[in-house]
Amino acid sequence: MSQTIRYIALTFAFIVAVFAYLNANLHKFYIFDPTDLQNLSLKAIEAYGNETRSVVDSIVRDLDKKFPNGYINTDEEWVFNNAGGAMGAMRIIHSSITEYVIIFGTAIGTEGHTGRHTADDYFHILHGTQLAHVPGSFEAEVYPQGSVHLLKRGQVKQYKMESTCFALEYARGWIPPMLAFGFADTFTSTLDFPTLWRTVLINGREILGNLLRGKF
Structure with missing residues (x-):
């Protein structure tokens, strides 16, 4: 014994x-840099303003040029995402063990819990405004178009998108533990298993593909 x-x-x-x-x-x-992603976002916003589809397309094109070895998913694969009580849509641009880059947003607004994550999360606002709140504060944090909301590893906030809002979201750290937060609402609320299945397939394909490229 x-x-x-x-x-x-x-x-x-x-x-x-x-x-x-x-x-x-x-x-x-890590292969991505928050400052570079912010510069790409500002460049696209300056060029296309509130034409969000064009802003997103511009960012994806620039990322694909910078990382030409298959690290960028250029397919426009949108799926719903329910997490922390909030609902929106996301497009996965990159997913690996240590990083992900997605577009996340909604055309009608949403509100929820950020989750407490094992990665730093950079929320680059491409369209609209995001609000955030922490316990003990009597004022909202306001993140307008062109700004970055950084949720550091282990932090937690309430957040809200009052109306149309889309962002380039970049997380760096341990990504797999974050997936549980992204999947939990399926089992406790939505029961939308087709969306969960599609999300798992896309994420799994990208993570495995990047591992085969040597990207941890």
């Missing part, structure tokens, strides 16, 4: 050590 406990302890210690090493070196796996 003591031998079994020793093996379990050693295995656990090994897993913890590997995780600690990978966590300390996550930055080595």
Whole structure:
């Protein structure tokens, strides 16, 4: 019995050590830069204003030029996303173990819980305005078109899009644990399993494809 406990302890210690090493070196796996994504967003907004489809298309084209080895999903695959009580639509541009880039938004407004995540999340507002609130504050945080709402790893907020609002969302850190938050409402509320299945297929395809390219 003591031998079994020793093996379990050693295995656990090994897993913890590997995780600690990978966590300390996550930055080595990133290929996207928040400042570059912000510059691409501002460039597209300056060129196309509130023509959101053109803004999105411009960003995707620029990213595909910068990362030409298949890292960018150029297919226009929109799916609904219900998470934290909020509902919107998303288009997955990149998904890997340590990063994702998506377009997320709604044409009619939504409100919900951001979730408490294992990654830093950069919300680049392409159209409209996002509001956010933290406990103890009596004023809303206001993020208009062209601004960036940074939700740091482990933070949590209430957020709201009062009307039409779309954003380029970039997360960097441990992405797989975030998926549970994105899927939970399917089982507790919407029961929209066809959308869940399609989301899993797209995400899985992109994550696996990027792993095969050597992108962790």
